Amino acid sequence: MEYQGYLQQESKQRKTVHILVFFSTFFFYFYMGMLAHEKGFWGAEEVYLGEKALLAVRGEPARFENIGLTYPPFPFMLRFLPAYLGLHPYAGAFLSSVSGALTILVLLSSLRKTGISTLIITPVIVNPLFIYTFSSGGSAGLFLLLLSLFTFYFKRFIESKGEDTFAFFISSLILGFSFLIRYEAVFFLMPLIFTLIQDKNRWRVVSKLLIFTFPSLFLSTGWTYINWLYKGDPFHFIHTFGLISFETTLREHKSLFYSFALAIILFPSYLVSLYHVARQPNLLILFLSPLAVALTSTLLLDNMVSTSYFCLLGSVSLIFESNLGSNASRYLLAIALIAGALIGYTLSDRTTWGEERDFIKTLIGTHKDERFKEEKELANYLKSLQGKIFFDDTYDYAVVFFHGDPKSFVLPYQMEFGFYLKAPFFIARYVVVPHPKYRNMINENNPFIFPEQDPNWELVEKIGKWKIFAARYHKD
């Protein structure tokens, strides 16, 4: 009884610690996100997701398919409620911070109960790449959370030699669900199949493969089905997704290795853990899978050359902390993590993706240029106009996001846009066109508007790269 009482008390204490860690981490990341916004930083993905969510819930008509069906749907869906409530500017940072706080909890839970847990977890929380991932409002935070959770449970499953059904159940579900966050999850799934097929029992292999891949396959199939349903092309999401060409890969591969080298410098802890895990072949593939995700996605996907992916290396090095042989190794891990965090700040301007660089520099006060400054100016100006605005948001989604009311626009997600593309004045009072050097459907179909040679349109304002025209003969 005494022992049970002790266990209960310890469990209560752990709960209290976890609640404290969750809220302090959440507020830390959320504050960082808000601070970055205040200093003029907005993540491109955050803005993109927010704008599509606005179209889905406040568009005309409000429909699920307004999210574009190119990128996985879940990050959009999470923003539906904030967008509906008009809180979309805060949604990104809020959701990222929740993901961040939960990830830190997962990492904390996977650490052995030793005196150096705080020493190990703190440098991770304050690592600039973690701050970027969990404060900048993109979907990377959620993806990192799911993959960390997956690694945590799948490791448990492997270590239990298949006995931990819950771990298997939940890890398969999480991996399947991560397909709804980012397609790169496939790079995580594929190497792990090799782990599963190493079994002498043929039926056991079949069973494992089915259970492991069913949620992923089903959710991917569901996604192709939805693409077929709304777009008439089941692989619409692939056809519109930015896959990098082989030529570009060759050109960029130098930066890939540069990124990789940088990631190892930022997360030397990965090497510390690798040294120990390398001696446990059953776990090695799982340990190396994040590397596969980072490398393959950097190789194949043009918009993902981001070292934030390498945060996963930091995550797994903590999840495998319990496999470190001795306390000395744990101290080494802590030192490596502290070093990584310090290096992160000093090397912030070397990262290959500009947005990360801008974010970190914004926070430490060395970045001067406000992101989306012109888009905000244009949005503010458009708010003062009465009547519909014909606008192509394919690349200029930030304008609609900062404007906040998609009903003021005629946009490509609406049937009317295509119908009146060659004569927008029939439906809109204003049209906004960027300089022809930027890709824009309105320019392509009305080449005389921007040079002010179209008699139907009268220039009313110039902001940045855009010109705003009013229709001469439009009647509301």
Add this chain to the structure above:
Amino acid sequence: MAVGLDYKSRSRIGEILLREGLIDEAKLSLALELQREWGGRLGRILISYGLVRRLDLYKALSKQLNLPFLDLRDERIDLEALKLLSLNFMKENEVIPIRIEDGKLLVAMTDPLQENTEKEIERITGLPVKKAITTELDIIWVLGTYFKEELKQQTIELLAREKAEFSAKKILANWQIVAFYTFSTVFLYLLFFKPILAFYVANSIVQTFFFLSVMFKLVLSLLGAKTRKREEEAGAHQIRDSELPDYTILIPVYKEARVIPHLIESIRRIDYPKSKLDVKILFEEDDIETLVAAKELKPEGFFEFIVVPHSFPKTKPKACNWGLQFARGKYITIYDAEDRPEPDQLKKAISTFRNSPLNTVCVQARLNYYNKYENFLTRMFTLEYSYWFDYILPGLELLGVPIPLGGTSNHFVTERLKEIGGWDPFNVTEDADLGVRAARLGYTVRTLDSTTYEEATSRLKNWINQRTRWIKGYMQTYAVHMRNPFRLIREIGLKSFIGFQLFIGGTPFVFLVNPVLWILYIVWLLTQTRVLEPIFPPWVLYFSLLNLLIGNSMIVFMNMIAVWRRKLYRLTPWALLSPFYWILHSIAAWNAQIQLVSNPFYWEKTPHGISRIFTARKQTT
């Protein structure tokens, strides 16, 4: 039950049996050795091991105590004398007042050494007692013959009379009937005047409930997957045999002559002191064939054959209630004729009871099938049962939501089972009802990590009939316990109330609704009709798609994982065929819906012994 004497005089009964030539030295030594190990009475051990006939032992006992032995079937029993003691007193103390002789009341009893009983009889009747010995089977026979009607009443009407609010004798309360007609009228009115609104509202409600039901099952599965082996179950073998109490096993059978040898064999395999087993096989009065088959096998003395008198409703719970009246065990459980429980199940149950809160009324063991690979139905049934008993029920237990008991292998504390009113003979899933009723009366049900293997129905017609009964029973249970929803919330709490809605109400609901959703979807897919658009505005459409695709696939996935824990890897791919299996569920659900109105108490008996396993065994024999 009190066969034999206490330890001090044990050798004497042995001596008498030896002297009479009813037993040899070797048998006596064996019995004495078992007595040292198990404790309890020598006579009981001798009978339970079949070392001596019950009748011979009691006759020996009568000689030892110098009391007359009465064979009650040959005895003249005075009806006036019978009225001197109450039925319950006679049942509980195993005594029968025979007649008044020389100013003394002649009382036949199984344990004449119980002085308290003697004094109590004298106090009640005001007559001095003249004791005689008889067997417990004679006592049951007299009670069953002379008090047939009273016992039948107690068996059938007890719950309806004493706890009418829990009885399914009347399924719907008046207000439920009024509410049903009101809703139907409003719906029909809307359907006629505003059909789109009617469909829209109905569709929205259906979709929301369907979604919540599936999500609830997902939560239960996750919780169920988290359950680990309990320490108390692992410690079952540390309990010494001498500490084990008497255990009653009820086995209702009907037209199952073919399965009887299997049944006897399965019970023999149970790892429990046989002298402490009180196995009652309950035969229906009109089922002579099964009774004869059982008698021909001449099983050991711990098997008792009890004939349940014919009456309506003719249901399994009624037979169980009959058996419960004569149960001697501190604990009681039910097995079906074809069941094969894991040998240590009773010990595990006792260990769990001892380590559970005092209000624990029942522990439910897991059920699974031994003919799993026989055909499509048995494979799917195994998937379903593995999911149900290995994940869902432990999940409900962890969540603290009432557990609908399975048909067999539920172990009760006998006294508490009687307190809550036994089984409801009018409910065709009396087990599910009992779990909810126990929760309402403040009792807890726990699950037990021990499996009883059964025979999965391998024929389609039988499967549909069995499932029809189960779903009808869930509908009955839902209606009975929803007679006063506010009271139900007060009794079981809001969380359990929601669980009850989603689980007991949700299960038949999902089966009823699933085919409608699929048909609508297939019609739309094939025709791309726009007719359905008004009843599927965007959010309902997304929701429907989510339900249909994610909801159904989630259940397929949960079925896949279900067999993993049992290492039945060959069954995993079969989970992909679950949607076809659900079609059968829906057929049964609609059948149940019709039967609930037309024939609510009809018990669709599932025939057993038709599996190839039995056929093969018969050929071998």
